[in-house]
Amino acid sequence: MIPEDLYYSEEHEWVRLDEDIATIGITDFAQDQLGDIVYVELPAVGDVVQAGSVIGELESTKSVSDIFSPLSGEVVARNEALDGGPEVINSDPYGEGWLIRVRPSDEDPKASLLEAEAYKALIPD
Template identity: 80%
Template sequence: MIPEDLYYSEEHEWVRVDDDVVTIGITDYAQDALGDIVYVELPAVGDVLQEGAVVGELESTKSVSDIFCPVAGEVIARNDALDGGPEVINSDPYGEGWLLKLRVTDDDPTAGLLTAERYTAITSA
């Protein structure tokens, strides 16, 4: 099930908006396609990220996949719990498996993102 209150990128990241802070993770569709996630590489707090840039990696038993930044902003938090337990991304991708929190630099961080309805159409095509 795809949460209705989030926004999505075509690269299968999700974005939760809370004023000028966004939380970013990967979708259930993405974690399922990757398989068991065994390692996560994330940018450091304080890094300034550009929309669309590769900002990290997810390594699974199947492959290594890039993490793309769906919005521009400065990293204000990273989910350090993933260092010791990356498998939480598989079990709870929309909750405890979040990746980053950014302070956004765009006036409308959702401008280039998909609604849940549009994302559902892409993943079920």
């Protein structure tokens, strides 16, 4: 399941661009590889994130995995619902399981991201 209307990073994050705000989450492939997610650590509203940098952690029953920012900008929202129910990332990674919203500082936030077809080529069938 790879929605065509999103952009992707090689680290398995997705990005939905809505005017000047980017919503970021992890892909269905990533949540499947992690297993049952039991804890999420996210940056705070107001934090500035850099593309490619670690911005948080996902802890699952299998392992702990870093979350990488697919773009640079200022965090304008974090999904507070994940604090009490991180498992929603497993059940709805492209919807209610979003992680953060960022106001991109890049001129063209899409420039370093992959379109759905290119991302599909990265993951095994």
